[in-house]
Amino acid sequence: MKGKILNAKDLLTIREEYNRFKEGFSWTVTICSGAGCVSSKAGQVKEQFMKELEKHNLQDKVLIKVTGCMGLCDAGPLLLIAPENVLYCYLTPEMMPQLVAEHFINGKIVEEFTYIEPQTEKRIPYIKDIPFFQGQEKIVLKNCGELDFNSLEEYIARDGFLALDKALHEMSPEQVIEEVAKSGLRGRGGGGFPTGTKWKLAAKNESDQKYIICNADEGDPGAFMDRSLLEGDPFNIIEGMMIAGYAIGATQGYVYVRAEYPIAIERLQAAIEKARASGLLGQRVLGSNFDFDLEIRIGAGAFVCGEETALIASVEGQRGEPTQKPPYPSDSGLHGKPTVINNVETLGNITTIILKGAEKFREYGTEKSPGTKVFALAGDIHNTGLVEVPLGTTLGEILFQIGGGIPHGKRFKVAQTGGPSGGCITGNNLNVPVDYESLAELGAIMGSGGLICMDEDTCMVDMARYFMDFVQEESCGKCLACRVGTKRMLEILERITQGKGQEGDVELLIELAETIKDTALCGLGQTAPNPVLSTIRSFRDEYDQHIRNDYCQAGVCGDLFISPCENSCPAHINVPGYISLIAHGRPIDAYNLIRQENPLPSVCGRICTHPCESKCRRGQLDEAIAIRDLKRYAADEAFKLEEPLSDPVLPKKDKSVGIIGSGPAGLTCAYYLAKLGYDVTIYEKHEIPGGVLAYGIPEYRLPLDVLAKEIETIKRVGVKIKTNVEIGKDVSFQKLKDIHDSIFISSGTNVSLLAGIPGEDLPGVHPGLDFLRQQDDFTHEDMNGVIAVIGGGNTAIDAARVSLRKGAKEVHMFYRRTRKDMPAHPREIDETLEEGIFLHELWEPIEILGTDRVTGIRLQKMKPIGFANDGRNKVGKVPGETMTFLADRVIVAVSQHTELYYTRPYQFDLSDNDTFVVNEDTQMTNVEGVFAGGDVVRGSYVAIYAIADGKKAAQSIDMYLGGTGELYKGDAIEIPMDINETELEEHERFPMDFLPPEVRKDNFQEVAYRYHRLNAMAEAMRCLRCDYRI
Secondary structure: OOOOOOOOOHHHHHHHHHHHOOOOOOOOEEEEEEHHHHOHHHHHHHHHHHHHHHHHHOOOOOOEEOOOOOOOOHOOOHHHHHHHOOEOOOOOOHHHHHHHHHHHHHHOOOHHEEOOOOOOEEOOOEEEHHHHHHOOOOOOOOOOOOOOOHHHHHHHOOOOOOHHHHHHHOHHHHHHHHHHHOOOEOOOOOOOOEHHHHHHHHOOOOOOEEEEEEEEOOOOOOOOOHHHHHHHHHHHHHHHHHHHHHHOOOEEEEEEOOOOOHHHHHHHHHHHHHHHOOOOEEEHHHHHHOOOEEEEEEEEEOHHOOOHHHHHHOOOOOOOOOOOOOOOOOOOHHHHHOEEEEEHHHHHHHHHHHHHHHHHHHOOEOOOOOOOEEEEEEEEOOEEEEEEEEOOOEEEHHHHHOOOOHHHHHEEEEEEEOOOHOEEEHHHHHHOEHHHHHHHHHHOOOOOOOOEEHHHHHHHHHHHHHHHHHHHOOOOOOOOOHHHHHHHHHHHHHHHOOOOOOOHHHHHHHHHHHHHHHHHHHHHHOOOOOOHHHHHHHHHHHHHHHHHHHOOOOOOOOOOOHHHHHHHOOOOHHHHHHHHHOOOHHHHHHHHHOOOOOHHHHHHHOOOHHHHHHHOOOHHHHOOOOHHHHHHHHHHHOOOOOOOOOOOOOOOOOOOEEOOOHHHHHHHHHHHHHOOOOEEEEEEOOOOOOHHHHHOOOOOOOOOHHHHHHHHHHOOOOOEEEEOOEEEEOOOHHHHHHHEEEEEEOOOOOOEEOOOOOOOOOOOEEHHHHHOHHHHHHHHHHHHEEEEEEOHHHHHHHHHHHHHHOOOOOEEEEEEEEEEOOOHHHHHHHHHHHOOEEEOOOOEEEEEEEEEOOEEEEEEEEEEEEEOOOOOOEEEEEEEEEEEEEEEEEOOEEEOOOOHHHHHHHOOOOOOOOOOOOOOOOEEEEOOEEEEEOHHHOOOOOOOHHHHEEEEEEEHHHHOOOOOOOOHHHHHHHOOOOOOOOOOOOOOOOOOOOOOHHHHHOOOOEEEEEOOOOHHHHHHOOOOOOOOOO
């Protein structure tokens, strides 16, 4: 481009010339050069790509554009090829020869280089089909990732500076302000103050000089919206500032940007120089009487300089400290002159509003929060990056549809908006629209657009400590409230996370926070306590757990536990300890160490849902340690011994305890009480002890002989088990109270619930738990047909797999949500599908069909309609879409409940779900001396939590009967502490041996049948030893 741009005609001429230039190429290749992709070697990718083009003589057929951030930062470096609009991701220079040869020479899409959808794990080559982009509406980011940030010609070709020309030649300053006011644009820097109102206040003040300042001092952790706009579309920000200057009568503008943004500074400075050289900056802009120039002011990165009066001081060369308001900058700002300070994103909206009109802008967003908002997605989310959505989009849509949800199968916990000045938004509010009013009602703020997603592994106390540490570090120190108040708050939070918290600390935090909010000088200081108040309001229980129980449920506060895996184990087994013993060839010692905290290692080694593995830090490198399988290995090795292992017991006491139910909670409680010397008797209504372990879990998962051996080790410490004794029929509850000094109720959830639909009483319809309990009564001839199973939990999975092994021709499972939302364990689901069982997602039964016998099911099609508080989809009916499925038998496995008829005369406190209400610290019910645990308290749940309840109840019963509450676990076992300090190498798990599907699906042999000794030891050696302390 030569010469000055004097008017709109020149702009149109440049646009026509650029479009003719583009027509000379067969392809346009856009290479993302946002800061994230630059750090991932996007420059090297570009260089190698150009070399490959030259090698094939394609350099004259491909227009290469280097752009700002495309948004999908997690998948970078990115390369988009038009006209096909195929997006290639995760690129390296080494991929370029194949990409050029396949795509440009052979005309084939290189599938393995395309985007992977995180939920389905399918490749999506076309950018229009990627959910991340489908949910967005781009106003501010309309050019980011599409135009060459260094090309003034391309910016003009995309209607650049036409808005400025319109404002200068078709509108008065007052009309410009009125149009911005009509648009409803609110400040995107955090406060949400109406932009038109701010401009009006400055415009009405007479002065010989006025200023426009663009606030690019983006300091919130996790935020990079402003940086990306400056890097990817600098001319748009320049044009927006010029329109603002014209509207208020300013002739000078400044962009205040932090020194940590060198790429943004470099690109913005180059854009300013090009605009100045072309006559777009300077005197008589576009042939008008409007003069405007622009300079960059680089800040030192002080967070407080995001506050407008501190920013002005810094621009003036003074120390960046806030001052009292009024006067406001619109009256007396930079150098005492009227000044408007707008955020980068705010200014990025101006060209669209002026060029297309306020009404067009208001087509997006809500009545009180029009337009779109740019968010920087960060934290525990698949698609980290930059997104722009209409205001009013729900948080769930942003995080799960656009953001792709939470990695590694974790559950959503909280989102933080507004950075250190904001608040947390819990799962209960995933369906709340994200706009200024709705967030304020939740005690949060929009902020500048940093949106940090956090999963279940986030400790809210530690998060509050992090933000308070940030604020305290960044406090300018001018006012006492912020300087000292935040310091005191930080000290309390640090004490709590170190296990030194005291009763009253939370109340003191609240008092300090309210005082700081009321007395701090500036908005940053006044909002500094928000994250603390927000986390206390939503997660008070976590503060109390830290203070009262020295427990961090997220496994973050390392002073409170041995290791994250031990902390997350409900039974608090020393996981690194027994893994180390296995690695050193001592599986029997490992078994004994496990039994100090859990008397059912062999059972848990087979059926535990292993929450410990979800916290394993090795999983951040490659795969989590196979903690459950190693427990199973140690138990299997111990059971090979000819002589039973010794299990020391304290001398007998003169008190007895009766236990109702021989499931995992009852067996555990009995074991620890017997070791303390109590006379313990378990009453079991069925013929075989074990409760749901014996009757609800098939032998291909938990062989009965393994369970029997485990129960035998418990009986050896003196536990008596009376089978075929049903409380309330064979013996009254009162009699139990009379003959025992204390009672523990652990009868489980042993009765199946039905779905509550017509036809469930037909012959051939079986409740899930009843079917598993009675499976031996069914012959292959009985089951030779089509079986339909309703449900998505472990009972449904087991019922389906048992049906297949019993001779079913086909087995079909119907679940009302999607596979990823099924409560069954993922490994069990995978094994089920491997065996040829069919899974039908998003179908809910509405009627079981038949007259004298079941003939099928009528089902209603469902669809996702929102989000549950853990991030799972809520579902609703698809109107008019039903189907009939023909089946010979139907198994209804939706839930279970417990029978407590024998307790009714005693007026126990029960929940709405007919489970016992107990003291969380002791497991005691409201009836003196009667304790309860496991599923009769929690509802249908998993074994390891029942074991934990039984263990806690044993401690409480001992204290109730006069003991100390300290369980007797035997002698200490020496644990090797030699640490492998060689450099870590990624390595997948060393697997167990599994029966292949074709071998196992027609019998009840154990599916996971062996962990080879060498594999087990090698797997144990992968442990990072998080328990090691220097």
